[in-house]
Amino acid sequence: MRPFILTRYHFASLWNWRTSYLARFIEPVAYLLFLSTGLRASLESRTGPYSEFVLAGMVCLLAFRAATASMSDVANDRKWGVFAMYTLQGGSTPGYIASILMFACTVFLGQFILLLLCSLLAFSGALPRPDVLLTQAAVGLLLVVGWCGFGVALGGRVDSYATRDFVVTITSLPVILAAPLFYPIEGGWLQTVAAFNPLTYQVHALRSPTGPWLVTLVVWAIAGIAVAVFSLRRAERLSRER
Numbered sequence: 001m002r003p004f005i006l007t008r009y010h011f012a013s014l015w016n017w018r019t020s021y022l023a024r025f026i027e028p029v030a031y032l033l034f035l036s037t038g039l040r041a042s043l044e045s046r047t048g049p050y051s052e053f054v055l056a057g058m059v060c061l062l063a064f065r066a067a068t069a070s071m072s073d074v075a076n077d078r079k080w081g082v083f084a085m086y087t088l089q090g091g092s093t094p095g096y097i098a099s100i101l102m103f104a105c106t107v108f109l110g111q112f113i114l115l116l117l118c119s120l121l122a123f124s125g126a127l128p129r130p131d132v133l134l135t136q137a138a139v140g141l142l143l144v145v146g147w148c149g150f151g152v153a154l155g156g157r158v159d160s161y162a163t164r165d166f167v168v169t170i171t172s173l174p175v176i177l178a179a180p181l182f183y184p185i186e187g188g189w190l191q192t193v194a195a196f197n198p199l200t201y202q203v204h205a206l207r208s209p210t211g212p213w214l215v216t217l218v219v220w221a222i223a224g225i226a227v228a229v230f231s232l233r234r235a236e237r238l239s240r241e242r
Contacts, residue, residue, distance in 0.1 A: 006086060006099035010073070014107070024069060028058055028111055029118050036182055037122050046184055051119055052128040056206040057181030059136050060199050062111050063143035064175060066104045067151035068168050073100060074155025074232075075164050075239065084237035093232045097152055097225065104148045105141055112137055139206050142217045149224025156228075156235035175199060 014021050036054040047053040077083040086096055119127055127133070158164045178190060179199035185191050194200045202220075205213035 004099070004102075006082075006091070006096065007102045009082070010099060010103040011106075013073075014103075024065065024107065025111060025114060027065070028062055028115055031061065031182070032058060032115060032118050033122050039183055040123070043183055049126070049128070051123040051126045052132060053207070054182055055115065055119060055128060055133075056136060056203055057179075058115055059112065059140040059206055060143065060179070060181055060203045061176060062108055062115075063140055063147050063202070064199060066108060066144045067147035067154075068172065069107075070100055070104055070148040070151030071155040071158065071167070072164060073103075074152050075158045075161075078155070078159075078235070078237065078239040081238055083232075087237055093229055097149070097228050097232065100152055101145055101148055101225075105144055108140060108144045109137065112140065135209055136206055139209060139214070139217060142214075142221045143202055145221040146217070146224035149221070149226070149228040152228035153224075153231035156231040159239045179203060 032054070036050070036058075040050045040054075043053075044050040074083070077086075083096060087093070116127065116133070128136070154167065155164075158167070175197060176199070178193045179185070179197045180194065181199065181203055185194045185200075198220075202217070205217055
């Protein structure tokens with residue numbers, strides 16, 4: 001039961017620090033309402049139904065953001081002694097990671113529902129079919145688990161806000177913009193960069209889900225969890241930042 005108790009505290013932090021967490025809900029809505037609606041008219045002839053195309057991209061965006069959020073949560077828990085107290089009371093490292101994943105997956109589903117509501121406004125009621133939406137939500141959860149695992153692993157190694165902010169700054173926009181989340185990437189140097197971007201393949205799996213792609217994403221999720229467990233078991237329970 002310890003992971004569920006700790007998950008409750010994660011949700012309490014969501015409310016206690018609601019002004020900080022608000023950005024996690026505002027950012028995807030801003031991308032959807034301002035960027036995607038501006039691109040729709042010029043791209044729909046190449047992408048097909050743009051609402052379906054961009055929603056898959058938004059799911060990948062949310063999954064990637066779950067990594068940076070998890071990194072921050074773990075770094076904060078190590079700084080303020082939450083992780084140390086949890087382990088001193090008999091909590092296991094996998095149990096702690098499970099609490100992070102439960103919180104992240106719940107937040108993702110809330111963000112996904114909010115995006116669907118905003119899509120009704122942005123695309124005049126045009127939404128993907130219900131079966132497509134369910135597939136995107138399910139596959140999105142696999143992506144969240146994998147990205148959260150890698151975020152937790154980084155959080156177990158980050159000992160300062162400055163380092164954490166530096167990692168987020170140099171990765172966020174390049175990773176998001178160098179993938180076909182909002183627009184196709186065809187030719188040029190950007191396509192070369194996109195070939196090394198995991199989001200390129202993840203968004204393709206969302207748009208064309210097949211058996212091999214789903215197996216790959218399951219492996220991605222398992223790999224993320226394994227890396228997280230490996231990192232946290234070797235991390236100091238209490239970070240040195242004060």
